[in-house]
Amino acid sequence: EDQVTQSPEALRLQEGESSSLNCSYTVSGLRGLFWYRQDPGKGPEFLFTLYSAGEEKEKERLKATLTKKESFLHITAPKPEDSATYLCAVLSYNTDKLIFGTGTRLQVFP
Amino acid sequence: GAVVSQHPSWVICKSGTSVKIECRSLDFQATTMFWYRQFPKQSLMLMATSNEGSKATYEQGVEKDKFLINHASLTLSTLTVTSAHPEDSSFYICSARTSGWADGEQYFGPGTRLTVT
Numbered sequence: 709e710d711q712v713t714q715s716p717e718a719l720r721l722q723e724g725e726s727s728s729l730n731c732s733y734t735v736s737g738l739r740g741l742f743w744y745r746q747d748p749g750k751g752p753e754f755l756f757t758l759y760s761a762g763e764e765k766e767k768e769r770l771k772a773t774l775t776k777k778e779s780f781l782h783i784t785a786p787k788p789e790d791s792a793t794y795l796c797a798v799l800s801y802n803t804d805k806l807i808f809g810t811g812t813r814l815q816v817f818p
Numbered sequence: 819g820a821v822v823s824q825h826p827s828w829v830i831c832k833s834g835t836s837v838k839i840e841c842r843s844l845d846f847q848a849t850t851m852f853w854y855r856q857f858p859k860q861s862l863m864l865m866a867t868s869n870e871g872s873k874a875t876y877e878q879g880v881e882k883d884k885f886l887i888n889h890a891s892l893t894l895s896t897l898t899v900t901s902a903h904p905e906d907s908s909f910y911i912c913s914a915r916t917s918g919w920a921d922g923e924q925y926f927g928p929g930t931r932l933t934v935t
Contacts, residue, residue: 739921739922740920740921740922740923742922742923744926749909749929749931750928750929751822751824751911751913751926751927751928751929752862752911752913752926753926754923754924754925754926757920757922757923759921795861795862799921799922804867805852805864805867806864806922806924808861808862809861810860810861811861
């Protein structure tokens, strides 16, 4: 059964303190791994798609990487506006639907 | 990125009544739309998938007679919660994708908060 586990559940950072969020997955044939940002009371906002191990993508202070078993979302010198829940999801060849992890709630303090 | 809208953004209804939520793709034609619900501090749970002009495919455990989904056009899908009860109170989010996009890529609406009293 396809499964996604995110860690940590919550992360508190000081502004400027870089860190990484982890997404471990078990899937029968990975079609793609997706990162989303979700603010309270809003729908998820698309960040990145990764398709193969070794792939990396960057956007502003965020960088996503992918291995055969996990993905990392690196946040460099975060700002308070980066505070949100970050969701990871996988798409497998078995199903045509995204399987979401439970997310990491990030809080960045000034 | 592609834009998906939902209406209303929040709704309060009385137990036993029905409520309809609209999901629109504003700048693309959505061949597939998805409906999710999300409970506080939990992740998204897929309720159903619909392709334009076809009947929706519901996930296991989702009552198709209670959650009616209609994907009548390439830009509009609706979710009707029939005979709503307090346990149906939740955050409902739609998403959409179209053929020709990168595999699996889909965009989400802003969500609709439903409160049943």
